[in-house]
Amino acid sequence: MKILFAPSEAKNSGGEGKFELKKLCCPQINKLREKLIKEYEKIILSDDIEVKKALTGLKKESDLNEFGLLLNAPVMKAIKRYSGVAYEYLGYEKLPKTVQNYIDKNVIIFSNLFGVLLASDKIPLYKVKQGAQIGAFKVETLYSQALKKPLDEFVGEEEILDLSPTFYKKFFKLNAKVMQLKFLKNNKIVSHWAKAYRGIVLKEIAKNNVQSFDEFLQLQIPNLAIKEIKEGKKKIEVIFEII
Numbered sequence: 153m154k155i156l157f158a159p160s161e162a163k164n165s166g167g168e169g170k171f172e173l174k175k176l177c178c179p180q181i182n183k184l185r186e187k188l189i190k191e192y193e194k195i196i197l198s199d200d201i202e203v204k205k206a207l208t209g210l211k212k213e214s215d216l217n218e219f220g221l222l223l224n225a226p227v228m229k230a231i232k233r234y235s236g237v238a239y240e241y242l243g244y245e246k247l248p249k250t251v252q253n254y255i256d257k258n259v260i261i262f263s264n265l266f267g268v269l270l271a272s273d274k275i276p277l278y279k280v281k282q283g284a285q286i287g288a289f290k291v292e293t294l295y296s297q298a299l300k301k302p303l304d305e306f307v308g309e310e311e312i313l314d315l316s317p318t319f320y321k322k323f324f325k326l327n328a329k330v331m332q333l334k335f336l337k338n339n340k341i342v343s344h345w346a347k348a349y350r351g352i353v354l355k356e357i358a359k360n361n362v363q364s365f366d367e368f369l370q371l372q373i374p375n376l377a378i379k380e381i382k383e384g385k386k387k388i389e390v391i392f393e394i395i
Contacts, residue, residue, distance in 0.1 A: 153363055154307050155354060156314045156324075157261045157271075160236025161209060165218065165277055167226030167233075177260075177270040178302040184294060185266055191287040192265060192280065193221055209281030218277065225276035230261050230269040233277070237344070241351030247358065254358040260307075262320040267295040268303060282319055292322040299324055311365050313357070315350045331365055331388040336379060345394065349376065 173182055173189075195207050196219050204216050231244050244252060256272035263269050264280040280286065304327050312330045314321070333353065335346045342349075356373050365388065369378070375395055382389040 153258065153311045153313060153365070153368070155259050155357065156312060156316045156320075156330075157259050157350070157354065158238065158316045158320050159230075159261055159263050160234040160239055161279070161282060162236045163233050163277055163279070164228065164235045167228040167274075167276065169227050169274065170224040171222055171227050171274070171276045176266060176273045176275075178268055178299065178306055180302040181267055181295070181298045184298050188265060188286050188289060188291065188294075189222055191289060192278065195287060196220060207281065207284050207286065208279040209284065210279065219279050222276045222278060227274035227276050229256070229271065230263075230273050230275050231255055231259065231271035233275055234261070237347040238351035238354075241348045242355050243351075247355070251355075251358045254361060255354070258358075259354065260303075262295075262316060262323045264291055267291075267323070268299055292319070295323050296325065304328070313365070313368060315354060317346070329386055329388065331368070331390060334389060334391045335376075335394060336391060337394045342394065349392070349394070352376075 173185060176182070176185070192207070195203055198204065201213055201216070205211065208216065208219065210216055244255060256270070259271035261269045261271060264282060264284070265278050265286070266275065269275065285291065303324055307326065307328055310328070312326060312328050314330050314332045335342050335349050337345065353373060356371055357368065360367075360371060362368050362371060369390070376392045377395050378390060379393040380391040382391070
């Protein structure tokens with residue numbers, strides 16, 4: 153079973169070694185990645201502060217100084233580079249090595265710059281605001297077209313559990329049947345806490361070495377109870393109540 157996950161705008165600095173594009177998953181899309189990286193770097197190195205703020209979502213000019221060229225920049229695993237709410241609740245670095253290995257091999261992270269990453273892919277520090285264009289390029293449109301065949305080939309016959317929020321569903325149209333989750337509190341859809349529970353759900357899946365939808369549905373997740381399961385031809389929606 154493969155799990156789809158979102159990146160976060162918050163990221164950890166630092167790393168070691170150097171960035172090598174050819175080592176990312178789905179190398180079939182590397183020409184598109186190269187084009188977007190070049191445009192990203194062009195903007196980041198420009199003197200147009202307002203354009204850089206629009207791309208990154210940063211408000212202070214001084215905060216832009218941390219970002220520069222990506223080639224040969226120090227890298228860390230994607231699962232460690234991102235540091236938003238879902239990643240905080242996942243707590244990857246505190247997990248046993250066997251659990252980390254499960255995440256490294258099975259978690260696919262969508263990226264506003266790189267398109268798609270395996271959790272173990274090593275990436276440099278970058279900053280692209282969700283939904284922002286990179287120059288003239290509408291990233292989600294380009295990647296939804298470029299990733300169709302490579303992503304289907306990458307996931308193969310495996311079941312797909314989708315823990316990504318609505319925006320990142322624009323990046324893929326998989327042939328496989330996909331299970332999506334929705335979180336309710338007092339019968340209302342939650343947003344901020346959905347990020348936390350995506351991290352919690354991923355942690356419990358990894359700790360229990362879940363390999364299928366059936367195993368997932370048997371999983372006891374703290375503070376969550378299955379309220380309803382809606383099954384369609386290509387999608388299963390599992391609605392959880394936060395208790």
